[in-house]
Amino acid sequence: MITGIITFLVIFAVIGSILYGQRLAKTEKSDAVFGNPERAKGGVHWVIVGTSFLLLSWLYYSWDIAKAFYPKSANELCQVAKVNESLLSLKYLFPIEERHHKSTALIKRENINIQKKITIIQNSTDLKDKDKELFVKLLKKTQRTIPLLTDEKLLENETKDKIRDLTNRITWLTEDFQKISYPPIKSVEEENKRIEELKKQLGWGATGMEVPPLPESKRGLKFHTAAQELNKISDEFFSLRNHNPEYLKLLKEIREEIKKYKDSLDDSQELEITFIKEIKKLGQRIEYESVFPPNALDEMEKSIREFDVAQKSEQGNLIYIDALLFPAGTIVASGPTCAEDGPGRWLPKPSDTFRIFGDLLKPSVGFKMIPMIWYEMMGVNRIVGFILPDWIADVMPGKYPVHSADGTVKPNFKSKVLDVVTGEFKAFKIPVPTGHIWDSFLRVFLGLTLGIIFGVPLGLFMGLNRFAKGFFDPLVELYRPVPPLAWAPLVITVFGIDNLGKVFLLFMVSFSIMIISARAGASGTQLSKIHAAHSLGASRWQILREVIFPNSLPEILTGVRVAVGMCWGTLVAAEFLAGTSGIGFVENVARKYMQYEVIWITIFVMGMLGLLFDVTIRKIIDKTIPWRGKG
Amino acid sequence: MRKIISFILGTIVALNLSVSVANAAANEVRVAFFLEWATPNQEAKVKKTFDKALGVPVKWTNFATGGEMTEAMLSGDIDISYSQGLTPFVNAVNAKAPIKLVDIAVIYGMGGTTCVAAKGIDKGNASSKLDGQKVAVPLGTMADYVFKETMRVVGADISKMKVVDMNPEDGSAAFVNGDVAMACLFGGKSIKAAKEKGASLLTVKEAQDAGIAGIDITSVTNKFLKENPGMVRTFVEVTHEANARYNAGKADMNIIAKDAAMDLAGTKKQMGGFEFPNAGTMKSKYMNKGGILMTYLEVMGNMFATSENPALKDYAAVVDTSYLP
Numbered sequence: 001m002i003t004g005i006i007t008f009l010v011i012f013a014v015i016g017s018i019l020y021g022q023r024l025a026k027t028e029k030s031d032a033v034f035g036n037p038e039r040a041k042g043g044v045h046w047v048i049v050g051t052s053f054l055l056l057s058w059l060y061y062s063w064d065i066a067k068a069f070y071p072k073s074a075n076e077l078c079q080v081a082k083v084n085e086s087l088l089s090l091k092y093l094f095p096i097e098e099r100h101h102k103s104t105a106l107i108k109r110e111n112i113n114i115q116k117k118i119t120i121i122q123n124s125t126d127l128k129d130k131d132k133e134l135f136v137k138l139l140k141k142t143q144r145t146i147p148l149l150t151d152e153k154l155l156e157n158e159t160k161d162k163i164r165d166l167t168n169r170i171t172w173l174t175e176d177f178q179k180i181s182y183p184p185i186k187s188v189e190e191e192n193k194r195i196e197e198l199k200k201q202l203g204w205g206a207t208g209m210e211v212p213p214l215p216e217s218k219r220g221l222k223f224h225t226a227a228q229e230l231n232k233i234s235d236e237f238f239s240l241r242n243h244n245p246e247y248l249k250l251l252k253e254i255r256e257e258i259k260k261y262k263d264s265l266d267d268s269q270e271l272e273i274t275f276i277k278e279i280k281k282l283g284q285r286i287e288y289e290s291v292f293p294p295n296a297l298d299e300m301e302k303s304i305r306e307f308d309v310a311q312k313s314e315q316g317n318l319i320y321i322d323a324l325l326f327p328a329g330t331i332v333a334s335g336p337t338c339a340e341d342g343p344g345r346w347l348p349k350p351s352d353t354f355r356i357f358g359d360l361l362k363p364s365v366g367f368k369m370i371p372m373i374w375y376e377m378m379g380v381n382r383i384v385g386f387i388l389p390d391w392i393a394d395v396m397p398g399k400y401p402v403h404s405a406d407g408t409v410k411p412n413f414k415s416k417v418l419d420v421v422t423g424e425f426k427a428f429k430i431p432v433p434t435g436h437i438w439d440s441f442l443r444v445f446l447g448l449t450l451g452i453i454f455g456v457p458l459g460l461f462m463g464l465n466r467f468a469k470g471f472f473d474p475l476v477e478l479y480r481p482v483p484p485l486a487w488a489p490l491v492i493t494v495f496g497i498d499n500l501g502k503v504f505l506l507f508m509v510s511f512s513i514m515i516i517s518a519r520a521g522a523s524g525t526q527l528s529k530i531h532a533a534h535s536l537g538a539s540r541w542q543i544l545r546e547v548i549f550p551n552s553l554p555e556i557l558t559g560v561r562v563a564v565g566m567c568w569g570t571l572v573a574a575e576f577l578a579g580t581s582g583i584g585f586v587e588n589v590a591r592k593y594m595q596y597e598v599i600w601i602t603i604f605v606m607g608m609l610g611l612l613f614d615v616t617i618r619k620i621i622d623k624t625i626p627w628r629g630k631g
Numbered sequence: 632m633r634k635i636i637s638f639i640l641g642t643i644v645a646l647n648l649s650v651s652v653a654n655a656a657a658n659e660v661r662v663a664f665f666l667e668w669a670t671p672n673q674e675a676k677v678k679k680t681f682d683k684a685l686g687v688p689v690k691w692t693n694f695a696t697g698g699e700m701t702e703a704m705l706s707g708d709i710d711i712s713y714s715q716g717l718t719p720f721v722n723a724v725n726a727k728a729p730i731k732l733v734d735i736a737v738i739y740g741m742g743g744t745t746c747v748a749a750k751g752i753d754k755g756n757a758s759s760k761l762d763g764q765k766v767a768v769p770l771g772t773m774a775d776y777v778f779k780e781t782m783r784v785v786g787a788d789i790s791k792m793k794v795v796d797m798n799p800e801d802g803s804a805a806f807v808n809g810d811v812a813m814a815c816l817f818g819g820k821s822i823k824a825a826k827e828k829g830a831s832l833l834t835v836k837e838a839q840d841a842g843i844a845g846i847d848i849t850s851v852t853n854k855f856l857k858e859n860p861g862m863v864r865t866f867v868e869v870t871h872e873a874n875a876r877y878n879a880g881k882a883d884m885n886i887i888a889k890d891a892a893m894d895l896a897g898t899k900k901q902m903g904g905f906e907f908p909n910a911g912t913m914k915s916k917y918m919n920k921g922g923i924l925m926t927y928l929e930v931m932g933n934m935f936a937t938s939e940n941p942a943l944k945d946y947a948a949v950v951d952t953s954y955l956p
Contacts, residue, residue: 088857334729334853592771594726
């Protein structure tokens with residue numbers, strides 16, 4: 001329902017925005033020539049079109065539109081898929097969807113295989129001539145079994161009858177299938193039982209139900225029943241073998257010869273045993289397959305084709321729904337169950353995705369017992385204990401208390417200081433954020449900040465000082481081009497699987513980017529500006545602070561934007577390697593349990609967080625360097 | 632504007648027509664397998680017995696986890712997964728993936744998959760000592776199952792531990808470093824490395840008594856089953872022949888060790904903990920109604936069920952014994 005309304009809204013938004021955009025282009029008086037950035041300003045309506053277009057593609061390719069407008073279509077298509085599945089093996093015998101008859105392809109392949117084997121045997125240097133002769137003779141005999149199977153005259157009446165019987169059953173089914181009364185109601189009890197079970201069935205896309213398998217409509221029931229009948233026919237056909245007495249006689253002869261030969265061998269003659277086994281397998285392979293004379297199955301093929309035409313026409317508007325609303329895939333059946341195959345499987349429907357996202361956001365649910373983003377109450381003491389280093393207590397005058405004779409410990413000033421710096425005191429609690437999203441955010445934020453704090457001064461220094469440039473250049477340039485992920489296993493081994501390792505990895509990423517951009521900024525400062533400041537009496541510090549730093553700010557801030565993107569990419573991969581929390585961890589676990597909705601949620605959240613970072617930095621850029629591009 | 636619209640429409644049409652490409656006529660069989668997981672049919676693999684028996688080339692691709700095998704089967708790149716763990720298989724069928732179980736590949740005790748705990752932690756004190764500690768577990772694999780079962784046996788509470796999701800190689804490294812108090816692992820090298828700094832929480836015998844065993848299976852995509860039932864039968868048959876050869880002590884261990892990327896001693900030790908039952912045993916003891924495999928499927932199916940992918944009502948629908956020789 002909601003999806004349907006949204007679909008219409010989105011379509012209206014697109015049409016409206018396009019019309020508005022065209023009118024605007026007509027009425028607007030603009031003398032900006034091509035290439036003038038003024039021409040790219042504004043245009044919120046195009047943002048609407050872009051966003052709507054994305055949403056529309058998502059709705060369409062996840063088959064959510066099909067679900068909104070034809071909620072029963074999946075169930076009906078599931079029944080059609082059952083028919084297709086039961087026909088699959090039979091169809092595969094004939095050139096309906098393939099190029100050749102299966103028998104043709106098989107005979108062609110086996111003739112080649114036998115020829116190849118003969119060549120190998122004749123060229124073998126290890127085999128005795130006597131064995132060679134026997135092997136070739138056996139292979140030729142095996143080859144002679146093929147015409148016995150394909151000879152029309154040798155086909156037994158019993159087999160013929162069976163084929164005719166199966167063909168008739170398909171033809172009858174085709175006739176019945178087109179009748180309105182099909183399938184006939186067997187008994188009232190069974191019908192009631194069926195209706196009872198239908199009531200229990202969940203809808204398409206409900207939690208834990210991908211596609212409801214039991215037929216819900218009359219048309220569905222028709223296909224469902226036909227599929228059952230076809231399955232029986234198919235099973236009976238494939239248990240049928242064209243083993244006429246002539247063939248069996250020759251096969252027995254070959255078998256006996258093989259057995260006789262094998263009995264004459266002892267265990268040490270490995271090579272001979274292998275060869276004889278392979279020859280036996282070749283014969284077996286032909287024996288197992290359904291090989292028939294070229295025209296024996298013509299009637300059957302015709303009946304299958306007829307049924308195929310009938311079932312296609314019975315599908316009615318389902319064919320169009322399938323083609324239009326189930327793009328790039330369809331519903332497939334596997335035994336009694338059905339599943340979405342194509343984008344419907346890996347591209348979750350927006351409605352499902354947001355429902356599950358809503359569930360995950362509930363702090364009591366979360367993912368793997370950790371909420372996505374929530375808060376927990378934390379005592380101020382723990383924060384104090386984390387920030388203040390423990391050695392403060394050690395450098396205090398005096399000694400730590402020793403227990404007294406009566407078995408008590410009396411605290412003194414030094415131990416009280418220790419309690420404060422380790423956070424062992426009572427304090428009020430404040431809420432702090434927690435959860436997967438917060439963890440990932442914090443890691444990126446810390447890595448980035450550390451990178452900026454250390455990278456920018458060093459970069460500026462390297463841009464201004466010959467020693468610094470020469471000394472640090474090899475170090476930075478050697479580790480910078482290595483993809484950060486290549487460092488991941490090492491960093492995780494050295495710094496552990498906790499936050500420290502991940503933050504360090506992100507620091508490495510942002511550090512090198514900040515160095516490069518700060519250095520480029522510093523060395524790109526116009527000399528005239530430095531000279532002007534110098535002649536006005538500026539000190540070194542003042543030149544650095546007032547001239548060089550502001551001049552390199554555009555480069556530095558662009559560097560920050562690049563670093564944010566790199567940091568996100570690296571973080572997710574690092575959380576893949578060793579994770580207890582974080583977005584990457586969620587995605588990796590979801591992948592293992594095939595929870596595609598959750599995977600898309602993580603991708604969505606990462607995109608949003610990246611956007612948030614980027615928008616923030618863009619705001620900072622606008623505030624701090626408004627002169628950029630205007631100098 | 633017109634150009635843009637026609638481009639977009641063209642793209643949509645192209646996308647809609649791109650229904651997944653079918654593997655027509657099976658010119659080759661694509662099989663997934665594990666390294667460091669020695670099985671008798673690797674001898675047949677190296678000697679090309681499979682290719683000869685099937686009459687078409689067999690392409691073997693190695694994978695790191697069973698979950699990745701499922702992904703490849705769903706995208707149509709793999710036809711048969713040999714020795715997929717039961718856990719990833721259960722996760723796949725819970726998610727309605729169109730694959731079926733046709734054969735048991737390996738039955739193994741805790742020698743192949745085990746939880747190694749740091750020194751000082753044994754099964755007696757694990758319930759208290761593991762509280763609040765970090766443990767490395769490759770989630771969604773057989774090791775995850777062994778982890779849950781082992782914790783049940785020693786009476787430890789999983790919700791009080793911090794489970795770190797790590798592949799066996801990483802988990803073993805983290806354990807050696809002391810980053811985690813316990814690591815649940817599979818694979819010969821990983822377990823060997825971890826055991827230098829700790830010991831298995833349960834011995835092979837104890838695990839066996841508690842009913843913990845690993846089962847690796849052979850799974851096949853539905854499409855391949857329907858189109859080439861003969862090939863599946865031959866594949867299973869050749870595997871069973873290789874198993875029989877191994878069970879009779881005739882297998883060439885050097886070839887197996889080399890193909891499994893392990894040393895000879897390690898291979899022998901690993902395979903010593905493996906069991907390759909014959910078809911009769913499978914049908915009468917494992918894959919029959921109420922058999923060991925069916926019970927496992929149900930227990931695991933419920934253990935790893937999520938709200939979106941709940942356990943199946945009947946796992947017999949995804950098991951097909953008709954391909955056993």
